[in-house]
Amino acid sequence: MRERRKGRTQEQAAAKANIGSRRTVRKYEVQGQLPSEMTKVRDYRTRPDAFEEDWQEVKGRLDEAPTLEGKALFEWLCERHPGRYQEGQLRTFQRRVSSWRVLNGSELLTLEQVRTPGEAMQTDGTSMNRLAVTINGETFPHLLIHSVLPYSNWQWGRVVQSESLLAIRLGLQSALLRLGHVPEVHQTDNTTAATHKLSASERDKSLKERGYNEEYLALMAHFGMQSRTIHVGNPNENGDIEAANGALKRALEQHLLLRGSRNFSDLATYEGFLWDLFEKRNALRSARLAEETAVMKPLSVSLWPERRELRTRVSSGGTIRVQNNTYSVPSGLKGRPVLVRIYEWRIEVWFANRCVETIPRLIGIYGQRINYRHVIDTLLRKPGGFRNYRFRDDLFPTAVFRQAWEALNQRFSPRRADLAYLRILKLAAREMETDVAATLGELLNDKTVWDDQTVQERVRPQITTVPSLATGPVNLAEYDRLLGGVR
Numbered sequence: 001m002r003e004r005r006k007g008r009t010q011e012q013a014a015a016k017a018n019i020g021s022r023r024t025v026r027k028y029e030v031q032g033q034l035p036s037e038m039t040k041v042r043d044y045r046t047r048p049d050a051f052e053e054d055w056q057e058v059k060g061r062l063d064e065a066p067t068l069e070g071k072a073l074f075e076w077l078c079e080r081h082p083g084r085y086q087e088g089q090l091r092t093f094q095r096r097v098s099s100w101r102v103l104n105g106s107e108l109l110t111l112e113q114v115r116t117p118g119e120a121m122q123t124d125g126t127s128m129n130r131l132a133v134t135i136n137g138e139t140f141p142h143l144l145i146h147s148v149l150p151y152s153n154w155q156w157g158r159v160v161q162s163e164s165l166l167a168i169r170l171g172l173q174s175a176l177l178r179l180g181h182v183p184e185v186h187q188t189d190n191t192t193a194a195t196h197k198l199s200a201s202e203r204d205k206s207l208k209e210r211g212y213n214e215e216y217l218a219l220m221a222h223f224g225m226q227s228r229t230i231h232v233g234n235p236n237e238n239g240d241i242e243a244a245n246g247a248l249k250r251a252l253e254q255h256l257l258l259r260g261s262r263n264f265s266d267l268a269t270y271e272g273f274l275w276d277l278f279e280k281r282n283a284l285r286s287a288r289l290a291e292e293t294a295v296m297k298p299l300s301v302s303l304w305p306e307r308r309e310l311r312t313r314v315s316s317g318g319t320i321r322v323q324n325n326t327y328s329v330p331s332g333l334k335g336r337p338v339l340v341r342i343y344e345w346r347i348e349v350w351f352a353n354r355c356v357e358t359i360p361r362l363i364g365i366y367g368q369r370i371n372y373r374h375v376i377d378t379l380l381r382k383p384g385g386f387r388n389y390r391f392r393d394d395l396f397p398t399a400v401f402r403q404a405w406e407a408l409n410q411r412f413s414p415r416r417a418d419l420a421y422l423r424i425l426k427l428a429a430r431e432m433e434t435d436v437a438a439t440l441g442e443l444l445n446d447k448t449v450w451d452d453q454t455v456q457e458r459v460r461p462q463i464t465t466v467p468s469l470a471t472g473p474v475n476l477a478e479y480d481r482l483l484g485g486v487r
Contacts, residue, residue, distance in 0.1 A: 001028070050089060051096060054081065059100065066105060070094035110239075115151040117288075118295035120185040120228070122241040123147045123172055125163035131252055133270060134263045144274075145171025146248065149183065150240040152288035155248070156278055159271050160344050162363040163191055166308060167344055169219055173303045176223065181296035186220060187228045189238050222301060251277060267345070310340040318374055322347055324365035326391075328374040329357050370394035373429045379422050386418045395425065397433060404440045411449070423452035427459060435459050 003013035014025045031038060051058070058073060074093045078085050085093075125143045133140050145167050146157040156175040160167035168191065176182060212227055220227045230238050255277055256262050264270040282289070312320050314333045319326050322340055329338070329349050339350040342361065349357040362369055370391040379386050379395075386392065396402040404424065408417040428436040439458045443450045 001034075004029070050085070051077075051093060055096075058097075062097070062100060062104075066101070070097035073097060113150075113239075115240075117151045118181075118183055118292040119151070120187050121147055121149055121172075121175065121183045122187045122238055123168060123175075124189060124238060124241040124245065125160070125167065125171075125191070126245040126249075128159075128249070128252075131249065131256065132262055133256075135266060135270065137263060140270075143167070144248075146241060146245055147171060147175035148241045148244045149179075149289070149292055152285045152292050153240075153244065154179070154282050154285050154289045154292070155244055156282075157248075157274060159267065159274065161361070162344075164344075164363075165213060165216060166306075166342065168216075169304060170306050170344055172219070173306070176299055177303060179293070180299050181293045182223050182225060182299050183292075183296055184226060185228050186225045187230070187238065189230050219304065222304065223299075224297070224301075248277075251281065306343060308342045310342060311337060312340060313337050318378075319368075319370070320349070325362040326368040326370075327359050327362075328370040328391075330374055331378060368394060372397065372425055376422065376426050376429050380426060383415065383419050383422055386422060387414065397428065398437055400437050400440045400444065401425070401428075403444055407444060408451070412451075420452040424455050427452070427456055431459055 001013075003016045004010070008016070010022055010025050010029075014020070014022060019025055028035065028038075049055075054077060058077070061073060061076075062068060070093055071090065074085070074090050077093075123145065125145050128144050129141050133142075141161075143160050143163060144157045145160050145163070146155065148155045156171075156178050158167075158171045158174045160170065168188070172186065217227065252274070255273075259273075264273065310322060312322070314320055314329055314336050316334060318331045318334050319328050320338065320340065322342065327347065327349075333349075333351060333356070336351060338356075341348040341350065345361060347359050347361050348355050349359070359369060359371075368391055372395045375395070379389075386395070389395070396405065401421075401424075405417070405421040408420050411417070412420065424436065424440070436455065436459055439455050442458075443454065
């Protein structure tokens with residue numbers, strides 16, 4: 001049409017527009033419209049609707065249960081009307097159901113947010129178990145306390161075993177120390193340890209009524225930050241950290257594949273591997289991070305210790321109660337007041353300004369960790385207390401010890417079986433536990449008659465007595481003769 005306005009003939013204009021038919025050119029000139037303007041939307045079917053007869057019934061089912069899948073509905077239709085539908089119509093039916101969902105359903109939209117530099121830091125605990133990381137070849141279940149600045153996506157994290165207040169404190173302080181600055185707001189989800197009062201009188205109240213944990217508020221006040229949580233059941237409000245969790249795990253998976261091994265020698269090596277990855281990812285965000293640090297206040301206060309302290313008294317049973325879990329301590333501390341320092345991965349028991357015991361910290365409540373070395377002497381003096389001892393299951397260090405006790409229990413009287421096992425346990429405490437376990441495994445496999453004396457002879461065989469040598473009287477003249485020959 002532009003060429004025709006320039007005075008070109010139909011043939012010339014058609015050749016310029018790469019149209020080979022004069023009839024097509026004439027049609028556009030007569031209509032006075034472009035080809036795109038002449039296209040009509042098809043509003044009719046080219047073939048009969050195979051599901052028209054039953055579609056109203058299908059829509060009723062979808063209205064009642066919008067999450068019903070097309071395949072399940074198709075199978076339901078085939079059961080109600082045998083022979084009416086064929087297997088090859090499944091895909092057509094699924095497309096029909098999908099179109100209905102688009103036209104009649106409602107989806108939750110992503111609402112883009114305006115992020116203010118230096119305003120907030122989001123912190124969340126995320127499980128890392130799917131990465132299948134091991135420490136010294138052993139399974140290592142753990143979480144990552146992950147902190148992110150939403151504006152720049154700068155991030156940092158610490159490996160922990162629970163999403164406790166102590167863990168959140170460790171993760172937050174580590175992130176602030178690395179950042180060197182403090183944002184205005186610290187945002188978390190509704191983590192009980194961080195945001196809720198945990199006293200018995202508060203547990204029946206709603207989250208809003210309970211309010212924040214006092215120790216968490218004290219931590220926020222120490223750094224001059226405001227506390228903020230998302231609404232219950234709305235994880236999308238923590239969308240930045242949730243998205244960062246997934247992106248970080250995908251990146252870690254790739255770096256573990258490049259490393260060629262998921263095993264680490266210790267926790268420090270594993271955390272170093274994580275921190276190297278954080279550094280590499282943060283280096284790409286330095287420009288936007290500079291905008292954030294420019295408006296943040298510098299970190300000017302000291303960090304809180306990465307522990308909590310508790311003073312308690314050792315019970316008559318040689319145990320202490322720490323955060324609703326029971327731990328055994330050396331029996332000499334019975335009845336004594338002790339100081340317990342609680343770290344993320346361990347607890348330390350202090351007496352008279354000395355650390356007398358370090359114990360792996362339990363997570364959860366109502367658990368126990370009883371070290372048989374602490375109670376074995378008492379049990380040998382009171383063997384009758386073993387069979388019904390409340391923590392008896394903790395006195396089997398490994399499965400082979402339990403199997404040994406069960407074998408002894410079948411062969412001897414209850415008292416003799418208990419005594420024999422306790423003597424074996426004492427041997428394990430005095431010698432190498434692995435040597436005793438290996439010996440028990442051999443005896444159980446041999447199916448021979450044995451007792452504690454047999455185990456002791458195999459673990460610590462009798463040493464042949466060295467014959468004593470008779471010594472005669474000392475003659476000093478012999479020394480004088482030797483010394484006289486020296487020149």
